[in-house]
Amino acid sequence: MPGSGADLPGLSGDRPDQGSGVPVPFSDTAPVTEDTAPGGLELCAADGACGCADQFPAVDVVIPVFDAVDHIADCVASLACLTPRPRRVIVVDDCSTDDSGVVAVAALTAVGLAATLIRQPERRGPGAARNRGLAAVTAPLVWFVDADDTVAPDALRILLSALGPHDFAVCRTTLVGAAGQVIGVDEAPPPAAMLTGPEYAHLLITGRARAYAPTKLFRRAALPARPWDEVRRYEDLAAMVALALAARTVALVPDAPYHYRRHGGSASLRFDPASFELLAMPQRVLDRMTAANAAPAPAVAAEFVLRESVLPLAHLAMRAGQAPDRARAIAAARARIRRTDLMLLARAGRWRLALTAAALRFCPVGYAQILRFR
Numbered sequence: 001m002p003g004s005g006a007d008l009p010g011l012s013g014d015r016p017d018q019g020s021g022v023p024v025p026f027s028d029t030a031p032v033t034e035d036t037a038p039g040g041l042e043l044c045a046a047d048g049a050c051g052c053a054d055q056f057p058a059v060d061v062v063i064p065v066f067d068a069v070d071h072i073a074d075c076v077a078s079l080a081c082l083t084p085r086p087r088r089v090i091v092v093d094d095c096s097t098d099d100s101g102v103v104a105v106a107a108l109t110a111v112g113l114a115a116t117l118i119r120q121p122e123r124r125g126p127g128a129a130r131n132r133g134l135a136a137v138t139a140p141l142v143w144f145v146d147a148d149d150t151v152a153p154d155a156l157r158i159l160l161s162a163l164g165p166h167d168f169a170v171c172r173t174t175l176v177g178a179a180g181q182v183i184g185v186d187e188a189p190p191p192a193a194m195l196t197g198p199e200y201a202h203l204l205i206t207g208r209a210r211a212y213a214p215t216k217l218f219r220r221a222a223l224p225a226r227p228w229d230e231v232r233r234y235e236d237l238a239a240m241v242a243l244a245l246a247a248r249t250v251a252l253v254p255d256a257p258y259h260y261r262r263h264g265g266s267a268s269l270r271f272d273p274a275s276f277e278l279l280a281m282p283q284r285v286l287d288r289m290t291a292a293n294a295a296p297a298p299a300v301a302a303e304f305v306l307r308e309s310v311l312p313l314a315h316l317a318m319r320a321g322q323a324p325d326r327a328r329a330i331a332a333a334r335a336r337i338r339r340t341d342l343m344l345l346a347r348a349g350r351w352r353l354a355l356t357a358a359a360l361r362f363c364p365v366g367y368a369q370i371l372r373f374r
Contacts, residue, residue: 056160058087060139064129066094068147072104078150080111088114092133095123127228144213148261155257159217167222167247171215172256178263190252197247198294205304211240215258233274238285245292271320278313299348302341310336318368337361
């Protein structure tokens with residue numbers, strides 16, 4: 001998962017789809033109750049294993065893992081403290097070079113959580129891993145959790161309580177440093193407890209909501225078979241906008257029970273040839289919005305392109321030292337800054353962003369020097 005603001009895009013992803021995994025069940029002995037609720041929904045047990053006083057629809061958790069052995073124990077420990085507990089945890093090992101998948105499932109089984117391991121034969125990235133895990137989901141609700149993050153004990157209860165009749169529920173994110181220190185809450189407070197899908201899509205492209213998959217609890221029936229992009233790195237935002245546009249209503253809560261660990265290993269923090277994918281992403285999102293009759297105003301579209309594409313690419317390249325293609329990336333980012341867009345932003349009162357973009361466009365050397373001290 002990426003950071004916040006103009007430095008980094010709210011996107012993630014990895015390598016192309018090159019095959020499919022084989023599910024390997026590890027434990028079917030964990031205490032799980034699968035009753036049937038009105039309307040055919042499975043229920044979490046009222047007490048006992050899940051420890052909850054109320055009944056909620058059952059939830060399957062999907063965790064993509066890749067070389068996460070240093071963090072997975074913390075993730076599992078936090079899942080074990082959830083009330084209610086998920087019905088099952090599906091671990092998708094994305095061809096790790098360590099024993100992440102086996103360690104994760106062993107840890108889950110040790111704390112009494114039912115677990116299933118899916119091994120990918122080749123590394124395919126988090127989008128493909130999420131999709132593969134989703135295919136194994138049998139509960140009516142699904143929650144995607146990243147292997148290097150943790151959740152508060154009441155995280156699932158908060159999301160379940162908010163979901164109601166909506167297509168998915170969204171919480172906020174607590175940012176945590178590599179040493180475990182709390183940095184702060186990433187997103188702004190939600191403007192309402194419920195929005196229509198297109199309204200939430202608008203929040204996403206204006207930066208007032210994040211596209212992080214793990215901060216959403218989804219109805220399985222509301223998701224297509226492969227909602228996450230399996231080819232492009234920076235496509236979580238495009239995928240989330242598509243899901244929002246297809247949703248009737250979305251529930252939003254002000255709580256921030258999902259704890260995202262910031263560390264240098266994230267693909268979204270790395271400059272390499274895939275970083276150029278940032279340039280094409282915004283137009284795909286805007287095309288989706290237009291096709292759904294939810295096109296943003298021109299100034300909003302201009303701000304979106306700068307915030308989620310142009311500035312992140314320039315910042316990644318400027319911080320990459322003498323990396324190959326660094327100069328080409330900076331030139332490509334500067335070429336996307338148009339005078340007409342700067343004027344639109346100025347007229348809309350977005351002076352700070354307009355001045356930032358103008359400095360990058362017309363004084364890149366000075367801009368790079370300033371960036372060194374941020």
